[in-house]
Each structure stands twice: as C-alpha cells, then as structure tokens.
Amino acid sequence: MDKKGVIWEELADFLLGGAILIAAIIFFIIMTGFTTEKESDYFEEEIIDVKDKELFISFLREEYTDDETFGDLLSEAVENSEKKTFIENFDMFLEEVYETKVCWKLYVGEEEWISKNICRTDIELLDSQIYVPTLNSYYKIRMNILGYAQ
Amino acid sequence: MNKKSKIYFTVLFMLLFVSVFIPYALNISFSKKGKFDKYIGESQLHLIKTYETGEVILFYIDQGARAALKQAISNLGLTQTDFNRQKINKTKKRLLPEFQNNFLKITDNFPETKIPIIIDEYEFNLKRKGNSVELLGKYSDILKLEIRTDNKIVFTEAEIIKGERLGYYLLNPSFRETVAIT
Numbered sequence: 001m002d003k004k005g006v007i008w009e010e011l012a013d014f015l016l017g018g019a020i021l022i023a024a025i026i027f028f029i030i031m032t033g034f035t036t037e038k039e040s041d042y043f044e045e046e047i048i049d050v051k052d053k054e055l056f057i058s059f060l061r062e063e064y065t066d067d068e069t070f071g072d073l074l075s076e077a078v079e080n081s082e083k084k085t086f087i088e089n090f091d092m093f094l095e096e097v098y099e100t101k102v103c104w105k106l107y108v109g110e111e112e113w114i115s116k117n118i119c120r121t122d123i124e125l126l127d128s129q130i131y132v133p134t135l136n137s138y139y140k141i142r143m144n145i146l147g148y149a150q
Numbered sequence: 151m152n153k154k155s156k157i158y159f160t161v162l163f164m165l166l167f168v169s170v171f172i173p174y175a176l177n178i179s180f181s182k183k184g185k186f187d188k189y190i191g192e193s194q195l196h197l198i199k200t201y202e203t204g205e206v207i208l209f210y211i212d213q214g215a216r217a218a219l220k221q222a223i224s225n226l227g228l229t230q231t232d233f234n235r236q237k238i239n240k241t242k243k244r245l246l247p248e249f250q251n252n253f254l255k256i257t258d259n260f261p262e263t264k265i266p267i268i269i270d271e272y273e274f275n276l277k278r279k280g281n282s283v284e285l286l287g288k289y290s291d292i293l294k295l296e297i298r299t300d301n302k303i304v305f306t307e308a309e310i311i312k313g314e315r316l317g318y319y320l321l322n323p324s325f326r327e328t329v330a331i332t
Contacts, residue, residue: 019160020163047198050199050201057206057209067330068328075216133213133214133256133259135218
C-alpha cells in the first residue's frame with residue numbers, strides 16, 4: 001500500500017470509530033436524559049410541597065415564650081376560638097422572617113379562619129397543611145402565605 | 151474491510167442511526183421511564199417525602215403530648231401546690247395513668263394510620279419549673295416508618311399493604327412538654 005493509501009485507510013478507521021462512539025453517546029443521552037414537562041412539573045411541585053411543609057413546621061416549632069411555641073399558641077387559639085393573640089404575634093413573627101409584611105391566610109379544615117393583610121404581589125411564599133391533635137380528634141390546619149403585603 | 155467499504159459503512163451507519171435508533175430512543179425515553187425503570191431522583195423524592203411525613207408525625211406527637219398533659223391536669227384538678235417537692239411523687243402516680251390514656255387516644259387518632267406507640271417504652275420524668283410543669287417522655291425504642299413508592303403512611307407494626315417499599319425511616323417519638331399550672 002502506498003503512503004496515500006495508508007492515510008485514507010487511517011481516516012476511514014477514524015471516521016467509523018468516531019461515528020460509532022458519538023452515536024453511542026447520543027443514543028445513551030436520549031434514552032436516559034429526557035423527562036417530559038409533566039414529569040418535571042410533578043417533581044417540582046413535590047419538592048415545593050416538601051419544602052413548604054418543612055418551613056411551616058419549623059415556624060410552628062419556633063419559640064413564642066420560654067415554655068410555648070407558635071404551634072402551642074395556634075392549637076390553643078383554635079381550641080378556644082380566640083385568634084387575636086395568635087394573629088398579632090404570628091404576623092409579627094412572619095414580618096421578622098420575611099423582613100417585610102406578608103399577606104397570609106389560615107384555614108381550619110376547609111374553612112378560612114384567618115385572613116391577614118392585603119397582598120401587593122401574588123408570588124406564593126408558602127402553602128402547606130398539618131394536623132393539630134385534640135383529645136378526641138384533630139384539626140387540619142392549612143397555612144397559605146400569598147405574597148408580600150401592601 | 152477496505153477503505154471504500156468502510157466509508158460507505160460509516161455513511162450507512164449514520165443514516166441508520168438517524169432514521170432508526172434516534173426515533174427508537176426518543177420513543178422509549180418519552181413513553182417509558184427508560185433503562186433505569188424509575189425517573190432519576192424518584193427514590194430520593196420518596197425518601198424526602200417520608201422524612202416530611204416523619205416531621206408531621208413528630209409534630210403531632212409533641213402537640214398530642216401537650217394536649218394530653220393539659221387535659222390530665224385539668225381532669226384531676228391539679229394546682230401548683232400538687233407539684234411541690236413534697237407532693238410531686240404522689241401527684242406523678244395520679245397524673246401519669248391519666249396522661250397515658252389521653253396520649254394513646256390521641257396517637258390512635260392520627261389520620262391515615264394510628265401511631266403504634268408502646269406506652270411502656272416511655273420513661274417519664276415530671277418536674278416543676280416555676281409556674282409550669284415539665285413532662286419529659288423518653289422513648290427507648292424506635293418507630294419504623296416505611297419509605298414507600300405509593301406515599302402511604304405505613305409503620306412496620308401495622309398491617310402490610312401491597313406496594314413497593316424502598317426502606318425504613320426511623321423515628322424517635324420522645325418529647326418534652328411544659329404546661330403552665332394555676
């Protein structure tokens with residue numbers, strides 16, 4: 001084989017080897033890498049849900065006085081239907097957390113129980129629910145921070 | 151294979167790849183979960199969700215212990231004097247059974263499934279703190295919460311429900327509750 005023939009032979013080998021390698025990589029990426037919009041939305045929603053719940057529970061575990069947490073204050077407020085103290089203190093606490101006033105709603109079961117402040121933005125900051133027990137049953141409490149307040 | 155046929159083969163291979171393999175891979179990728187059977191991150195998501203459920207349960211237990219203690223104090227009509235150093239042991243003997251009854255009732259009422267608390271696994275310590283009383287419940291065992299793909303809340307002691315189980319998440323339902331007394 002002459003010199004030119006060797007170069008062509010090398011080039012042909014290189015092209016074939018490279019093509020197979022690139023094809024294999026592309027095939028693998030396509031096989032494993034794609035997620036539909038529905039799937040990625042599902043993951044995003046689930047992660048937001050988990051983060052919101054974690055945040056809500058940590059709010060309720062925050063100390064209100066030496067012996068009481070906001071969770072204790074909330075369950076007392078719900079049980080005694082006396083929401084004034086809870087609203088004032090929790091609103092102040094949320095203002096400290098978000099460094100500005102926020103508009104928020106609290107639902108007991110399906111019923112809207114508290115609605116505090118008027119929103120100026122509609123970027124939802126938190127939406128989560130937990131269970132607060134009573135002796136014979138439990139309350140389903142949903143907290144929704146709808147955005148920053150006016 | 152000579153150089154000419156190698157070049158023809160390469161061109162043919164690329165054509166085949168574009169017209170057959172890529173559509174096949176796209177079809178698999180969009181229609182099924184692909185080679186790994188689960189979406190990337192799906193198992194982690196179930197683990198995080200179980201952790202979230204665990205936090206909800208622990209919060210419920212904390213609040214439940216507090217409600218049970220308040221109710222027990224109220225039912226027995228206990229006041230600050232009952233928690234004096236001289237009387238506290240006697241008070242503890244009266245208070246704990248009442249508290250335990252209330253607490254078990256509350257843990258049985260948890261939505262979806264009852265929390266399989268074994269009350270004898272608790273070691274209780276009652277003490278007075280100023281105008282309040284503190285109850286420490288130290289649980290010597292653990293609760294095993296299943297990490298499940300169907301997101302059902304299942305403790306291992308509970309009835310086995312069909313569905314894939316990825317592992318266990320361990321919870322310790324110990325608590326420390328302080329309640330004001332009059």
